[in-house]
Amino acid sequence: MARRAWRGAALVATVSVAGLLGGCANTLSGTPKAEHPDVSKVAGLDITTGESGPIPGVPDATLPVENGDGGEMDRLALNALADVEKYWTEAMPANFKGKPFEPVKRLVSYDSTGEGVQICRTSTAGVANAFYCSLDDSIAWDRGDLLPMLNDSFGPMSVVTVLAHETGHAVQYKLGAESGITQGTATIIKEQQADCYAGNFFRWIAEGKSEHFRLSTGPGLNQVLATMFFIRDAAGTSAEKQGAHGSAFDRVAAFQFGFSADPARCARIDEAEIKERITQQTFSPDDQDKGQIAVAERKNLDVLESSLRDAYKQTGAAPPAFKEGADSCPDAKTTSPAAYCPSTNQVSLNLEELTKIGAVPKRGQKGGIGDFAAFAEIASRFTLSIQKATGYPLDGPAAGLRTACLTGAWAGTTTKSTSKLRLSAGDLDEAVAELLADKSLIAADVNGDVVPSGFARVEAFRDGFFDGGNGVCTRKYS
Structure with a gap:
């Protein structure tokens, strides 16, 4: 099963799967000097949480x-x-x-x-x-x-x-x-x-x-960015x-x-x-579902899992197993709608919550965001397995931004014609909306602690989407 074709040829060429982690499956000695953004700031300003x-x-x-x-x-x-x-x-x-x-x-x-x-x-x-x-x-x-x-x-x-x-x-x-x-x-x-x-x-x-x-550069700026989601052009x-x-x-x-x-x-x-x-594209002629598929259907989860394995296979990391339902984990908190347990290398899925997030969005009504929002939540937990295998810490703000970046890098690989899961018109907007949610896992560490700045979350995801093939995620967010 393949989702809708992506028609942005220029974007397809921007992501090289081999470089997603910048070769960090090997020794870290001699790596380029990291850019290291200050996770306590937004574009150089302190993150504030006061009134807006x-x-x-x-x-x-x-x-x-x-x-x-x-x-x-x-x-x-x-x-x-x-x-x-x-x-x-x-x-x-x-x-x-x-x-x-x-x-x-x-x-x-x-x-x-x-x-x-x-x-x-x-x-x-x-x-x-x-x-x-x-x-x-x-x-x-x-x-x-x-x-x-x-x-x-x-x-x-x-x-x-x-x-x-x-x-x-x-x-x-x-x-x-x-x-x-x-x-x-x-x-x-x-x-x-x-x-x-x-x-x-x-x-x-x-x-x-x-x-x-x-x-405020925290919640206040997050709301301004959320306004952009509302006043965007319609998908397609x-x-x-x-x-x-x-x-x-x-x-x-x-x-x-x-x-x-x-x-x-x-x-x-x-x-x-x-x-x-510019990523804005029309729907392909054969897209009868207008970019939406059932998140919880086994065949769709299988395609998602396959696309994630393909995206990171050249890191040499053993991919995590998917499991439906929550499990206790001795070395990490259980998060929802998806969770990663380092000791078992397993991603557990709350299909009910994922279905709610992945529901077809309706303008002017609260509810779902769309399938790609739910898939990105799962992908974020998958990337923690890759980070663990390549020696990166899984907790703290840097881990949250690295997770957002690597999730964006995976999203970039879905623009390729060979990808089993294909990016469709409107999918990246769904990712933005979910990134700006208060409890989004897309920019959260293994315990579900979310990077407070939505600005930083979206920026890290975009870094990965456009430049993930050049190792930006580990170079910048290490």
Whole structure:
């Protein structure tokens, strides 16, 4: 049984199974100097767990707005736009040869559930959206449906995320040629740049420079990244489609580039980069299941196990056995929905919990994430066996990040035409969603202790996916 074909030929070439562990089945002497990221930090900032959201007691911004109602959503939007305007007033000249930032000329609030207003040559009736319009240099937002939904689902910082993204488009327009954007530039490039510019702004908030907002780099930043999963393109949307914004995997990557670097990095996102790293693909014509198969069916678990064995066979490690149901383990805690026991070299599976995670996701409803999320949970426990066999410790934050990286490396091998388990459209987004879950095992050590930073979890997984064949997982996360 084979899952759907992956159509990203450039990605297939990026992962070499032989290099997944960088040759660490042999002696470790003479290995390259490790990059060793500080697991207590996020892109150089301390991991914090304090409050995120509006700062209490701060006066609301007084930016002029058309058609506003003075309600909570408009106040939140205007506070966000006032701060992002302040950020770009400082950041644009500092990063683009002194070029000044001119504030957006029009700010327009509307209620998509009510009577429409004309903005950017279109009526807003029924348009649950937020957007930048270069025709009149305006930013508009739906206070009736979109913003309340985001606020209720992900908290107020999700609203800030969306408006920071739209301001990113304004930045492109105001930079002109320095942004590398022209009338013929593909939408996906514009959107990836805007996500990156949003990341720049959120770094500024995390550094404590915002007047109206605060952001913890632990749970707070995790929620911002989770927003990207919600506002991603639907699985199967082509990256070449007009209006494509990107998959969650790709949007989170662009945001992280911005959070970790300066705006000049974002302006360098171009067609060449997009072709190299964008993972968003359409479903193959023969994919009748739209990328979803039953996680608990024996034949599917057998294919998963076979793909994992193939991915790591050149390490020389004895693969673990799969067992249904929990078992006590003398040298590790029993975790769910999957567990690894070092002394028995066995991966035990809680099929009921795995089935819940692997259920077909439905927009707007709590429940499953999708089959690849469940498979990645199992794969993470499998990688612990490989780490044990090659002499790496199985507990602690470094083990959690190494596990995420090696799971990403396995995911990379499923892009190959020879893989028995094939990556399908939307699968990487499912992995991102599961990575950001509070108790996800994908970035957890053998005892289930999760790396607190979702940012670091996703980054490690992405390192493995794109560069696992070059031994990055053990070089960087040792």
